[in-house]
Amino acid sequence: MENGEPVIVVEKLNKSFGPNHVLKDFSMEVNSGENLVILGKSGSGKSVLIKCIIKLIDGDSGNINVLGQNIDDLEQDKLDELRAKVGFLFQSNALYDSMTVRENLEFPLRRHWSKEERADKAEAAVIEALEDVGLSHTINMMPAELSGGMRKRIALARTLILRPKVILYDEPTTGLDPITGREISQLMLDVQKKYNATSIVISHDLNCIKMISNRIIMLIDGKNYVSGTFESLHLNTDPKVKEFFD
Amino acid sequence: MDIFKIESPFLKEAGEISRFTSRFFKEASKPNQEWEVFLNQCFWVGYKTLTLVGITAFIIGLVLTIQSRPTLLEFGAESLLPAMVSVSLVREISPVIVALICAGKIGSGMGAELGSMRVTEQIDAMEVSGTNPFKYLVVTRVWATTLMVPVLSSVGNAVSLYGGYLGVNIRGHVSWNLYWFQVFDALSFGDVLPSLIKTFFFGFAIGIVGCYKGYNSQKGTEGVGRSATTAVIVASLLVFILDLIAVQVTDLLGLT
Incomplete structure (x- = not known):
């Protein structure tokens, strides 16, 4: 467009x-x-x-x-x-608190990418989205371990992972x-x-x-x-x- | 008076649960189920409740045996103790106690977990990401409780009967072989099968009520607490109602 x-x-x-x-x-x-x-x-x-x-x-x-x-x-x-x-960043961040940052970011991919695509490209997509928000070191952390600002960034990274328009x-x-x-x-x-x-x-x-x-x-x-x-x-x-x- | 304008909270709630249940069957019959999440839930519902069920069933079996002995002694029927205890435990006490424990632990857990996900917009986030949250969260949990409560109940039966064996031997002496011979001699097909079948219904009711209360949680953290509490209350009540129905049906079928 x-x-x-x-x-x-x-x-x-x-x-x-x-x-x-x-x-x-x-x-x-x-x-x-x-x-x-x-x-x-x-x-x-x-x-x-x-x-x-x-x-x-x-x-x-x-x-x-x-x-x-x-x-x-x-x-x-x-x-x-x-x-x-269409990405949506929720006011409460809405991070899945029982999943790690990596799993949170991979979650939207499970519906929109095939198993093969996920196996090949998910890791790189997660890392890129985390680099976009400057938090690649948090990949294996749980949301509860992050500050409010970090959670907002992770939520934004999750929103970005499907490259919304x-x-x-x-x-x-x-x-x-x-x-x-x-x-x-x-x-x-x-x-x-x-x-x-x-x-x-x-x-x-x-x-x-x-x-x-x-x-x-x-x-x-x-x-x-x-x-x-x-x-x-x-x-x-x-x-x-x-x-x-x- | 227009009957359709009666607004009873009880009827409204009953209607909502019925709608939720029919949605469960609709979603459960669709392809592409979340098998990995289902297995994970089976682990949480089954394995993580096993210790609690085991300890409780053991104590119930032991206590029932110890407390029944004096009465049977009075009638000179002490030798009937293993038979009496086994029938009581397998037919009624063990399945109901296990179901009540599951209602308390699993029902409240599901109510609180899904309630918390609802008020923190995690369920909305799932929907936005294209995942069907009902299928992912509710269908998997309800199937897990439906299948795991009978397994837990069977384990509970076995452990409570072992508790009964120890109870019999505190004041008297019955050999291991004789005890189990008397137990299996007293139990019939009509004791075990209805008892097992009703636990599937108990599991289903616990799962549906826990998920319904959590999934429709409102009003922030207060609502989450309320969801967890009411899930336990309603699920426990349903266990007793289903037990009553099961007894009547068993009686009608001549399996008593």
Whole structure:
């Protein structure tokens, strides 16, 4: 896909949890090569939105098109194939705590690579992904032996191992100290450059947002309230937008 | 009153477990099962519970024999001790005790493990990576408990009968050969087979309940604790209910 072409198109997405109407006719487009940040209050539906994009949660109505495919039309096998092209970095890292770092990284390969491919190439792929995040020495360690920042990097390495075209980041710097947060943000930028991946980032961390975003969408009252660059939104005088930047 | 609008938590839970069970059969009948994970689970469920089952069964066999002796002595029927103890242990006590131990150890373990995986988004991560988490986590565990609880129960039977042998010989003297001759003479096909068959159901119930509670865990760490606890309670209760049904069916079939 050429840079600038839409890779994710969300049209009039609605999602409710009981009486709580989280997403109301939410629409957006994400272009190839873009680093899009979704900004909004806690509970505003940002994580729900990216979970709908990867179909971890079903929307109530609306259309989601990812890499040219409508996710609601896909059979499970096709959906799994699509998911190999879309990486997801969970807020909690979601590392399998009963497996070593190596096993964590090899896990996504078991579904998408044949036994022969895994025997030939898995080791090299794991080492490359770990080198990308600067943690190749942790290959035989358990997640419990790693610090919070290291776990985030390992989770990112696991996301990268299938060379996704799109990466969804759910609050990647939450819970990290400012220095580690900056390191993770820089790592995200490096990854984006190396793999030419498109990113959607959910974040409240203004330093991270300023560093990585090409464009920001503000999710307010379940809608795509306003979008623009960090600088343009920073100067926006709308009180609902201003309160995020003050 | 519209019957379909009755919202009973019990009925809702029963409905959810039924749906979960039917999904188990649907996923279990698909090709490409996770055999390696299944064998690993068999190891954890079987081998890692063996010591606990062995010790408990041994003590139960020993204690039952010691406590039954005075009553039989009163009626001058001390010689019937091996026969009485073996029938009690094999038909009822050993399978139920082993199932309750498994409900406590395995049911709570599965509830806590899957619950923790759910709240830390590990199950979601599996799904995102293209692995069917239900097949990988639930189907393998339920098959493992279904097959391993009968094995553990059989081991429990053997060990408890050995405990019975020692119990008989604390106050009296019965030779090794005579004891086992009396045990096998008292036991019939109708004692052993229904007792073995019901343990498959016990294992299945323990696996399904443990996995259901863990897989649907909510509300963070508090929810994980609750999943583990309720898994034990519901699985233990189901063991007794299934035992009651098994006794009725055995009775109807004339195997008593």
